[in-house]
Amino acid sequence: MTFSVAATAESIAAVPVSIPAPAVVSGSSAATEKGRCAGCSVRSKGLCAALPAEELPELSAASRTINLLSSTPVVLEGAEADSVFTVVSGMLKLYKTLPDGRQQITGFATAGDVIGLAVGEAYAYTAETVTASTVCRAPRSALHRLMERRPAVQARLLAMTSVELSAAQDQILLLGCKTAVERVASFLLALSRRSRPLPDGCPSVFLPMPKVDIGAYLGLRPETLSRVLRKLEDAGAITRLTNDRIRLDDAAALEATATLAA
Amino acid sequence: MTFSVAATAESIAAVPVSIPAPAVVSGSSAATEKGRCAGCSVRSKGLCAALPAEELPELSAASRTINLLSSTPVVLEGAEADSVFTVVSGMLKLYKTLPDGRQQITGFATAGDVIGLAVGEAYAYTAETVTASTVCRAPRSALHRLMERRPAVQARLLAMTSVELSAAQDQILLLGCKTAVERVASFLLALSRRSRPLPDGCPSVFLPMPKVDIGAYLGLRPETLSRVLRKLEDAGAITRLTNDRIRLDDAAALEATATLAA
DNA sequence: AGGAACCCTTGATCCAGATCAGGGCAGGGA
DNA sequence: TCCCTGCCCTGATCTGGATCAAGGGTTCCT
Numbered sequence: 001m002t003f004s005v006a007a008t009a010e011s012i013a014a015v016p017v018s019i020p021a022p023a024v025v026s027g028s029s030a031a032t033e034k035g036r037c038a039g040c041s042v043r044s045k046g047l048c049a050a051l052p053a054e055e056l057p058e059l060s061a062a063s064r065t066i067n068l069l070s071s072t073p074v075v076l077e078g079a080e081a082d083s084v085f086t087v088v089s090g091m092l093k094l095y096k097t098l099p100d101g102r103q104q105i106t107g108f109a110t111a112g113d114v115i116g117l118a119v120g121e122a123y124a125y126t127a128e129t130v131t132a133s134t135v136c137r138a139p140r141s142a143l144h145r146l147m148e149r150r151p152a153v154q155a156r157l158l159a160m161t162s163v164e165l166s167a168a169q170d171q172i173l174l175l176g177c178k179t180a181v182e183r184v185a186s187f188l189l190a191l192s193r194r195s196r197p198l199p200d201g202c203p204s205v206f207l208p209m210p211k212v213d214i215g216a217y218l219g220l221r222p223e224t225l226s227r228v229l230r231k232l233e234d235a236g237a238i239t240r241l242t243n244d245r246i247r248l249d250d251a252a253a254l255e256a257t258a259t260l261a262a
Numbered sequence: 263m264t265f266s267v268a269a270t271a272e273s274i275a276a277v278p279v280s281i282p283a284p285a286v287v288s289g290s291s292a293a294t295e296k297g298r299c300a301g302c303s304v305r306s307k308g309l310c311a312a313l314p315a316e317e318l319p320e321l322s323a324a325s326r327t328i329n330l331l332s333s334t335p336v337v338l339e340g341a342e343a344d345s346v347f348t349v350v351s352g353m354l355k356l357y358k359t360l361p362d363g364r365q366q367i368t369g370f371a372t373a374g375d376v377i378g379l380a381v382g383e384a385y386a387y388t389a390e391t392v393t394a395s396t397v398c399r400a401p402r403s404a405l406h407r408l409m410e411r412r413p414a415v416q417a418r419l420l421a422m423t424s425v426e427l428s429a430a431q432d433q434i435l436l437l438g439c440k441t442a443v444e445r446v447a448s449f450l451l452a453l454s455r456r457s458r459p460l461p462d463g464c465p466s467v468f469l470p471m472p473k474v475d476i477g478a479y480l481g482l483r484p485e486t487l488s489r490v491l492r493k494l495e496d497a498g499a500i501t502r503l504t505n506d507r508i509r510l511d512d513a514a515a516l517e518a519t520a521t522l523a524a
Numbered sequence: 525a526g527g528a529a530c531c532c533t534t535g536a537t538c539c540a541g542a543t544c545a546g547g548g549c550a551g552g553g554a
Numbered sequence: 555t556c557c558c559t560g561c562c563c564t565g566a567t568c569t570g571g572a573t574c575a576a577g578g579g580t581t582c583c584t
Contacts, residue, residue, distance in 0.1 A: 096435045098521050104438040106431045119424050124431060151413050158420045161427055162381050168430035169368045169386060173358045175437035176366040176481035180571065211532065219438035224571055226533055243532080243580090259360050442541065473562065486541055488563055505550095505562080528583080538573070548563080554556090 036060045045112030050156035063138040077126040081118035090133020094125045105217040130209040175219045183218045184228045185258035204247045298322045307374030312418035325400040339388045343380035352395020367479040392471045445480045446490045447520035466509045
């Protein structure tokens with residue numbers, strides 16, 4: 001469910017992907033029909049968590065696992081929404097585009113998140129990999145049939161959509177009210193809540209996406225983001241360990257500058 | 263479902279409310295148990311549209327109709343979410359507040375919209391009447407029981423939540439990318455799609471809420487909103503008929519300035 | 525090794541919208 | 555009737571973040 005700020009994506013770095021073609025499909029090929037879903041790393045997450053074991057064979061047959069390089073589109077805004085995807089690993093960005101090219105990232109999706117749910121016939125946003133990723137594709141019709149047969153799946157989908165709506169409203173608050181520093185502090189804290197602290201106990205966040213994407217998510221230019229991060233670092237609140245990892249040295253100070261409440 | 267921009271609220275002006283106390287509850291009193299819900303004006307809207315006739319008696323017994331003056335809070339952000347409300351008539355604003363008092367309006371709710379659905383134990387936003395309104399209150403537990411018994415209700419709730427999520431993402435795009443003029447044009451067009459055109463064929467919108475609230479919804483100061491409306495009026499795109507009604511003389515021009523796409 | 529293409533960062537300047545200030549008008553109460 | 559209060563509009567000024575410009579680091583390709 002595209003939790004607007006999630007970061008279980010730690011796994012990405014640990015599993016260097018090496019794929020020849022831009023997209024490799026591994027369906028009901030090598031793995032046995034039942035085994036594929038049963039042994040899946042996101043079996044207990046997202047929608048699949050609501051599935052009883054006896055549904056697995058049919059789901060395995062209906063779905064396909066796809067490996068993707070980075071910067072690869074998965075769904076396109078406006079295209080016919082005939083499939084839904086579950087992120088198995090990696091990270092994707094979801095964004096909307098204005099006619100003149102301006103883009104607003106509405107969220108980042110990581111393992112367990114569902115992509116491509118649409119109200120009407122067309123996808124409402126574009127989803128594109130930020131890092132090499134693996135997603136699981138299923139026909140929309142299969143999901144509908146599954147929901148009719150299993151109210152628990154529908155309940156799970158409702159819960160996930162509700163969480164996502166709540167996150168979207170938090171983002172509206174952020175974009176409508178907060179200053180640049182407050183936005184960045186809120187973002188770092190939200191990410192840190194979803195990731196494991198460093199061995200030294202300090203929370204840290206993993207940012208595999210380019211700075212321009214973080215900016216597009218927070219409604220800021222990359223230059224502004226860079227300046228804000230420097231200011232926070234000078235203030236002793238954070239340390240930039242590497243380009244894609246930040247340690248939160250003073251989470252309390254961040255909370256204070258984030259104006260709390262989100 | 264708090265459609266971010268809805269305007270079937272036309273009815274409000276036509277039905278001048280005159281209530282003595284700030285809140286008048288009319289439960290299973292005068293109306294018969296079955297009659298209340300069966301004859302309700304929002305029977306065919308929102309969640310109630312998914313209800314079969316045989317559920318009406320129980321729902322009538324579990325719910326209460328409440329008349330409210332303007333500027334009356336219905337649910338409070340952070341309070342225990344023990345009830346859900348359906349708007350019967352009038353208009354409410356939904357907003358989140360930062361500790362220092364800044365407020366972001368996340369949507370306006372009109373007839374048929376559902377208010378107070380919460381992910382956890384607490385309401386995620388405050389809802390307050392903008393005009394005198396009538397809402398129907400039901401215990402959260404009653405809704406849960408109803409959903410378990412009737413998958414169609416759950417399906418309806420999922421559909422409504424999905425639409426709302428989509429609207430929230432449009433609002434994120436608006437707040438993150440668009441200029442002041444684009445925001446106002448988008449807002450007017452979104453409202454006009456939900457209201458009937460004037461006798462002369464021109465679309466028009468009804469804005470019962472104060473300008474400061476519209477600004478708080480669009481991420482703008484009331485001064486800026488006022489200036490933008492004047493600019494649009496000078497350009498011949500709109501006419502301010504009264505303080506709370508605007509005629510869209512040139513919807514095409516508005517579409518163009520709204521940068522489309524939302 | 526060389527270099528091309530990205531990113532990221534920093535500095536200088538600009539501007540859309542915020543903020544500050546003041547005035548007009550409509551509704552409501554004494 | 556008159557005053558008071560709240561809302562709206564408009565002008566003047568300020569400023570946070572955007573935009574413009576440039577330099578350095580890293581990765582990948584040749």
